[in-house]
Amino acid sequence: MIVSINKTKTTTFRRLAEVVFGASAPVLFSLISLSSNAQNPAPAKPQAKPMALVGGTVHVGNGTVIEKGVVVFDKGVLTAVGDASTTFDKSKTEVVDVTGKHLYPGLIAMGATTGLVEISSVRATVDNQEVGSITPNVRALIAYNTDSEVIPTLRNNGLLLTQATPQGGTLSGSSSVMELDGWNWEDAVLKKDDGLWLTWPAFFAREFNFDDFSVNLQRNTRRQEVINSLAQLFSDARAYSEIKNPPITNLKLESLRGLFDGRQNLYIRADNSKDIVESVKFAKQHGVKKIIIIGAEDALRVAEFLKENNVAVVLGETHRLPTRQDEPVYQPYRLPSLLQKAGVTVALSYGEAYWRTRNLPFTAGTAAGFGGISSEEALKMITSTPAKLLGIDNVVGTIEKGKLATLVVCKGDILDMRSNGIDHAFIRGRKIDLDDRHKRQYRKYTDKYEIGEK
Structure with a gap:
């Protein structure tokens, strides 16, 4: 539940909650306050133009690995998957260089x-x-x-x-x-x-x-x-x-x-x-x-x-x-x-x-x-x-032409917690905002204690 309330309404709502919910009111009110202070990123917008991820290692998901691969998708669907020789119209495509990184199915x-x-x-x-x-x-x-x-x-x-x-x-x-x-x-x-x-x-x-x-x-x-x-x-x-x-x-x-x-x-x-x-x-x-x-x-x-x-x-x-x-x-x-x-x-x-x-x-x-x-x-x-x-292997589960562009770009091995780091994520070609509560808390206290690069 996402609620926006001003200070006047806050007092009124708190009193109303105490009357209706009794002892549970503090917990309920704290949940509403929490949700009003920290909100998730809005859902991603539909893919606007074709995109190509080039130069990365493509882990198809069926056991196949493509070095220096090319993955192209448009309108949320994979239109081309292959090695460096794969061709596409660069004039109409947003090209993202992912050299040194790894691509995995969602x-x-x-x-x-x-x-x-x-x-x-x-x-x-x-x-x-x-x-x-x-x-x-x-x-x-x-x-x-x-x-x-x-x-x-x-x-x-x-x-x-x-x-x-x-x-x-x-x-x-x-x-x-x-x-x-x-x-x-x-x-x-x-x-x-x-x-x-x-x-x-x-x-x-x-x-x-x-x-x-x-x-x-x-x-x-x-x-x-x-x-x-x-x-x-x-x-x-x-x-x-x-x-x-x-x-x-x-x-x-x-x-x-x-x-x-x-x-x-x-x-x-x-x-x-x-x-x-x-x-x-x-x-x-x-x-x-x-x-x-x-x-x-x-x-x-x-x-x-x-x-x-x-x-x-x-x-x-x-x-x-x-x-x-x-x-x-x-x-x-x-x-x-x-x-x-x-x-x-x-x-x-x-x-x-x-x-x-x-x-x-x-x-x-x-x-x-x-x-x-x-x-x-x-x-x-x-x-x-x-x-x-x-029963969804016809649309997801592997990075193959014709399937939904639901995939991630990772800095290292996605199965290794030391090198796992997601740079990009796409669901049906929509680029997902990778912000979350953990990252917000990290930034909050990094700023407070002035930790990090000077």
Whole structure:
């Protein structure tokens, strides 16, 4: 919320807030004051004329690297991609020399809550879940906040697309793919309702002990009850999907229709190996066409099963300790490469985080450094592979002619936090303002203490 109020109205508003909201008024007022003092850059304007980025190293996103490349785009679409011999009309094109720099496709954050959560400790700014445990008709995209202060911080690490993902309950609702620039969610959405999110009832529930910081496993006593409810829902939804024009629309069953004709993915949150196998079998038994496992901490134990069933995995947070005490400490770092070598399609996410999602490229760098795969293979896990899983690989995910000009220009290796530095970012050819709250704070205190070059 962006509000502009003068001093007279400030006092009146504060008193009104105290009457209406009581003890919560100070928090509410501080949020409004914060948003009125620091505003995000306005969304970028459409591309005005053709642009060519020349001389840089082009990391296409499919494993190909073009040295001294040329990337040309017009009206938001890539019109030419190639080496130094690539020709274009220089008289009508804005030419930008990016020699010594690197070009990458816009990175894609799967399974994130960016734009749905602003301050996790302030309930009024959290809109990532709905009341109820079975809510397949809930749509995350209408809660997506394009004015979030978090969004610009992601763009500064090369992330230009995010999957706005619902949380909570057993069947949380549908996610949508959003561009990280726009006036509202209608502007920002790239693909609506790409899939539904199911949290599979686990065999064991984890219980954290704050006394000794240990994790205890408790048997999930309600597990079968939840599975029975899901079985009934999916059976009803499958039967409903066979009716082309139902006389009465059932919103819950209607929202599941895309699972049975392949238009939507079913994203299943499951970590334990038994849960992974059981959930996949459940989905296939009920006629679900496209299944993707989210989290998948135990995926290596059932890699052959996943490969045989053509089930991709989107790993959760890579920068963590192993789940099991007998696993090597670097097992989470090596997991992406081990699964890939086992023939499983792998994409990376940062779990269902929001501001920490900006660290996604560095998890890919970790996978390359510890897993024995190339940087280009790791890059695919956050560009072309997510694009394929989300069904948007025809427009984004790689730097190829005919696709949207959604890309970044980086000073160094985008997967390395030491050299990662985004100079330019483009979404549909629109040049993005890379200012953010972090940079504003840096400038503020640099000026105060007169730090920097004299």
